[in-house]
Amino acid sequence: MLNIGLIGIGQIAKRAANGINLAANAQLYAVASRSMAKAQAFAQEHHAIKVYDDYEKLCQDPLVAMVYICTPNVYHKEHIMMALDHHKHVICEKPMLMNIEDLEACFEHAKKQGCFLMEAHKTVFTPLNHHLFNLISEGIIGKVHFIEGQYASEVLPSKKSIADWHFQSEGGGCLYDIGVYPLAFANYFANSKIIEHQTMIHKVDGIFCDQAQAMIRYENGIMAHIATSWQCDMVNMGYIYGELGYIEYKNFWKNTQAYLVKNGQRTLIEVKMKSDFTGEIEHAVECVEKGWLQSNVMGFVQSAAILDIINK
Numbered sequence: 001m002l003n004i005g006l007i008g009i010g011q012i013a014k015r016a017a018n019g020i021n022l023a024a025n026a027q028l029y030a031v032a033s034r035s036m037a038k039a040q041a042f043a044q045e046h047h048a049i050k051v052y053d054d055y056e057k058l059c060q061d062p063l064v065a066m067v068y069i070c071t072p073n074v075y076h077k078e079h080i081m082m083a084l085d086h087h088k089h090v091i092c093e094k095p096m097l098m099n100i101e102d103l104e105a106c107f108e109h110a111k112k113q114g115c116f117l118m119e120a121h122k123t124v125f126t127p128l129n130h131h132l133f134n135l136i137s138e139g140i141i142g143k144v145h146f147i148e149g150q151y152a153s154e155v156l157p158s159k160k161s162i163a164d165w166h167f168q169s170e171g172g173g174c175l176y177d178i179g180v181y182p183l184a185f186a187n188y189f190a191n192s193k194i195i196e197h198q199t200m201i202h203k204v205d206g207i208f209c210d211q212a213q214a215m216i217r218y219e220n221g222i223m224a225h226i227a228t229s230w231q232c233d234m235v236n237m238g239y240i241y242g243e244l245g246y247i248e249y250k251n252f253w254k255n256t257q258a259y260l261v262k263n264g265q266r267t268l269i270e271v272k273m274k275s276d277f278t279g280e281i282e283h284a285v286e287c288v289e290k291g292w293l294q295s296n297v298m299g300f301v302q303s304a305a306i307l308d309i310i311n312k
Helices: 011-022 036-046 055-060 073-085 100-113 127-137 174-190 278-289 300-310
Strands: 002-007 026-032 050-052 066-069 089-093 117-120 144-152 194-204 208-218 223-229 237-242 246-250 257-262 265-270
Touching: 002 011, 002 055, 002 278, 011 026, 011 036, 011 278, 026 036, 026 055, 026 278, 036 050, 050 055, 055 073, 066 073, 066 278, 073 089, 073 100, 089 278, 100 117, 100 300, 117 278, 117 300, 127 174, 127 237, 127 246, 127 257, 127 265, 144 174, 174 208, 174 223, 174 237, 174 300, 194 300
Parallel strands: 002 026, 002 066, 026 050, 066 089, 089 117, 144 223
Antiparallel strands: 144 237, 194 208, 208 223, 237 246, 246 257, 257 265
């Protein structure tokens, strides 16, 4: 059972904590916030053993083996490096870093420290997506030709309450917030190197992205289209089209149900899931137990491919 310390206790941290607590091979050992009162309340709600009002103090705790970072995007590099300096394995919320130079620096430092580092992209670790990946690999829809994913939310028209840093020029915008989900989805199921992409981005007053889409071509011939928006609601769907049929499902980053459409029939595919965050936690711990310094599913190459598109 690996002890995990969580730094930053915003909205996403609540779901990460639940995922940790439901993991078979980990426990939420410590939490840290700038406010001791908030940290204590969070720890009580999520059954953490230790509480800190300073991120570095948590990283200094010898019983913390891994740090899960849930702080705003612009602080990720600082907090990754801090955790690695104290020889902690690290999972960091998406997008892990803002540019390829910082990504390279963090992975290089993790290697130097002998520590595991992974970007938290739950999309590629859910039981459903793992099951679908295996079915597709076995040929259930034949050769895959096209993938489509979209994720949108009426953040701006409805004045949805999200943290102010989401609207900053650095690390803010819908592409960094929710657009990375369809991108990770497409890359995972294409399972090939990107050789060409075109990204279109619209910004509000030139500051943050409120709508974006990308066309992607992979080395194995698969093409993909992803779209995201803070201006409107979409039916947030994922599609994987093959020569023999296709798979479709809503909320592809967290669902437990999908449909196989083949030979004129729709067949339900269903799995069980404890939490949409548990898969990534269990995978990271398994990697640490194997002595790996990065994931074979969401390692440097996969994170770099995402950054290459969202930074255009």
